[in-house]
Amino acid sequence: MISESGSETTERFHDRDSERSRLEKAIPISSRQPGWIVNSIYLLEKILPKALKPRPGVLLSFKNRILLSTFLVMIGVVITIGIILQVTVFPQLGGDSPAIKYLKVIHLFVSLVVIALSCLFIERISKKITMPLIELTSRADQISREAGASTASSDQSGNDSLEQNEGAVLVQGDEIHQLTVSFNRMLVHLKASEARLRESEEKYRFLFDNGPFPIFLIDAETTMILDVNARAEEDYQYAREQLLAMSFADLGLDQDRKATVARLQQLFSTEVTLLPVMQHRRRNGSLFMVNYQASLITYQNRPAIIAAVWDVTERLEKHSQLIQAGKMATLGEMATGIAHELNQPLSVIRLGCDYLLKTTQMGKSLAFDDMKNITEDLTASVDRASRIINHLRQFGRKTDETMTRIDINDPIRNVFTLLGTQLEANKITWNLRLSEDLPHIIGDANRLEQVFMNLILNARDAMLSGDYTTCEERESEHVIHIASNSERGRVVVTVSDTGPGIPQSIRDKIFEPFFTTKKIGEGTGLGLSISYGIIREHKGTIEVEPHYKKGASFRMTFPVPDIGVTS
Template sequence: MVRASRIGEKLKEREIVATYIDITESKRMEIIQKLLYQIATSVHATKSMGELSRIIQLELGKILDTTNFFIALYNKEEDTISLPYFLDEKDHFETFPAGKTFTAYVIKSGKPLLAKKEQIKQLIQSGEVEVVGTISKVWLGVPLIVEEKIIGVIVVQSYTDENAFNEKDLELLKFLSSQIGLSIEHKLSDEKVQESEENYHLLVESVNDGIVISQKDKFIFFNKRFADMLGYTYDELFMKAYSEVYTEKGIEILMERKRRRERGEYVPSRYETVFKKKDGTTIDVEANVTIIDYKGDKATFAVIRDITDHKWAEEEKKAMQVQLMQSQKLESIGTLASGVAHEINNPLTGIINYAQLIHNRVQDDSLKEFAGGIIEEGDRVAKIVRNLLSFSRQGKESHSPANIKDIIDATLSIIGSVLRKDQITLEEDIPEDLPQIRCRKQQIEQVIMNLLTNSRDALNHRYPDYDDDKILKITVLPIKMEGKRWIRTTVEDHGSGIPQDIIDRIFDPFFTTKTRDRGTGLGLSVSYGIIREHGGEFTVDSELGKYTRFHVDLPINN
């Protein structure tokens, strides 16, 4: 552009002064300023690194040939180059090892490179650079540096025109590279944050547990699972007072936890409570809570698990165990039926005989004598029947103080005659002054009965007839374990023993070595459950063909 003006008053004095203004450079700087602004504003306006790179390529294309253009990002740990944007007439890459590529050359030198045909050839021949892809006639790359760290390289190249780029273009890219590098770094950070948020959202929404944050007694954040658990929509549950979803029992549990916390007592983070759903039904849940700082104020973060089905299954399991125990009692009673009948028949025979004699005699002295005999035999029958009914009766017995010797004696009053009939020698080593235990007496009687029955079967299997070693021994003694006092009851027999390859399975439900008509495999499993429920230990040691010892350890202070 040329501007002219006159100077001087008279014609002969008049002169023309012309001024030349280079508007090409001015226009170029204006484009550069717009380019920088466009790149800066595109960081948050674009959805991906590739989209931002596309805008950079288009804006640079207004002042440079970007027909063949790419942005390379460097992963130092893996020594690899990734290309979020790659526009090229010849090749296509997404990632490749850094190696000795032109891009790696710029990264490792930390300096821009404008290489034309001859220099490209020299770099390749010297081994400083190795070719990846098609060789261009001119290659221009500038490092992208953010806070003195090279994050990548911006590259333009031409396969047809060696003079497509010059030193001025190199200086331009150097000038732009800091802003481009900063924009790319911000975009990468945004993508990491977005990825983290997406992963967090995916995690929170994918878990099968409810996740909830409550603050000032209101639900301020929760996942879809928690809303579904209670039957609410998001809008219905958001900012709802949590007292509205707790049952009376749940509120009482909360208040008790609060009272304990105020007293300075330990309050476990995990607890069970009851929620009320939108439709009025209730669900049992397990809550695992943590106190957190949320937006500058205290809040409660909780993971909520619906355990309704689990609780129902536990109740079903308990009911089934009661049924199994009752069935096992009936099984044991059936096994002992012949012996019990023998015990009952003798007194009954005596009663009948005495009654007959009373009928035949009328003298008073004799009547009294026979009446005494009737009473004596009747008492014996009553005792047997009483123990038998106590053993077989189903009831909600509570824990109460008991002496293990009395429990064993009551059990032996039922099974003792059967052992004698089978010619089994019973040995007892039970002190008289044992401490009492708190237990469900009938359940412990059932455990002792199961062990005695198993020992009887093992002895009869090994010794069908009388033998000096056909011995069943019951030993009771107080012991100390882990600083606690226990009562140990050991039932030992020299029967068949238990093979080592199955000894770990004998407490499994329905596992049995007996024939189908001799047992169900539930006795030891049920007994194990009873002892564990009493806070005790139930163990066994055995040597095949020599002995078996079952140890029942019950805590004295239960």
């Protein structure tokens, strides 16, 4: 670097020397004087062209023009006053007297001071005049830039050339011209951005209006409907104006109003929330089930909610039909077991009745105690049979999917009312370790019973299948272990068996619908997938315990509602 700049300086000195020698040659030898004259000429030659050289753009500035015109006017005024004084006043005052000389000097001095002061003053004023123009220009340019920032790539090149042309115009014009150009450019950009805005609004309006689902724009504070799409009018059979006069909660049932408002007001921004299934009513009063997704947005400077709603009635009906079919299949499978269950009380009744008949036929009278015991046995057996039948009816009933506070141990115990005798007949024992002080969960006992029924039947089938790898395993006891307890705010239930277990290769498939390893006609492959669905509706989880050694083990967890939540 140093050497470079050094060489530059040397070059400059060389230039200066050659210039000097050129001038020295130009001046005749006779008139050559010592160095200062050459230096002065050289300097003048350097400075004058620079000072006189017209500067592009200097006079294009409005400010400079004001300054220059004032300067010229002031010089003109001073010269005129000087001439007037020279022609009129000085001759009268008498020639070359020293007083006149002083007056002339004072006049010259005052004139210079006046010119300097007025130049300074006008400089300030012209700055003041042009500053707002410059500021307006830069503001207009900024707005143009901001409006042009979102220009689509398609018209990018066109805009670039526009900017370049405008840039060139800017250099050439004065402040007023620049302002005009900037304002024009701003207008062009604003118009373009307005057109883009309109286009984008039309696009989103089109998407909104032609959305496949009803879409509602809701006031986040009042839950009043602010806007709806055509699909909402169609599905709810209300006119747009009617919907705009309603609250979103008016579309649901009266008893759900509070919950709907609370849910909408608890939404978080930037998060799309899927809200639980609820019932909505059409204008003609017909009800349908809806799922809706809502998110908090800002609309016209206030918080609003955009909610897309879709009808899930058909899906839910199909789902409930599937569950019902699953239940019926389970009942069908249990037919032998149920026959066993009913056979036992019926045998007792038969024996009791036979004994009574024989005694009366023989004309014998019965002792009071015998009579009491027999009638008590008969009543207990009738009760047991009717309990089984009632439970069967209850289990087979199509439920309304009502969720209440329940003790999870109840559906676990109930399963054995229907399956107990059948398991015993197959030499399967069960071991219940149910925690007595479990917190209640929110659930549907009937549907949970179906889950436990599926798991126990699977355990039974696995243990009876004989698919064991060793003889010891096959000959070992068939036991079903069921345990319930609470862990970290959740109720946990495990159902384990001493069967052959679930091979690693099929563990991630067993919850899929129609997956079965049973022979055709023996299993539908729906048991676990229905159970998974039911547990998910209870906001619970179900998984196969990966490290369970002997047999298979399913672990389920269910959330415990906060204290104060009612069913």
